[in-house]
Amino acid sequence: MIFCIKHTLFSCFFLLFILYSADFICQYYFPYSQKLIKSKLFLIF
Secondary structure, X not given: OHXXXXXXXXXXXXXXXXXXXXXXXXXHHOHHHHHHHHHHHHHHO
16 A cells, blocks of 8 residues: 555656656747646646
8 A cells, every 4th residue: 555655656746747847848948838838737737
């Protein structure tokens, strides 16, 4: 059970890390699409 919880937490953090790094890349290369990304993230959560 504890292993399952740890695994789930790790997966959530990994997913958040991917989302934030993708957001950072988009801000760096496409500053104008920043609001688009933010609205999409808001829709997901």
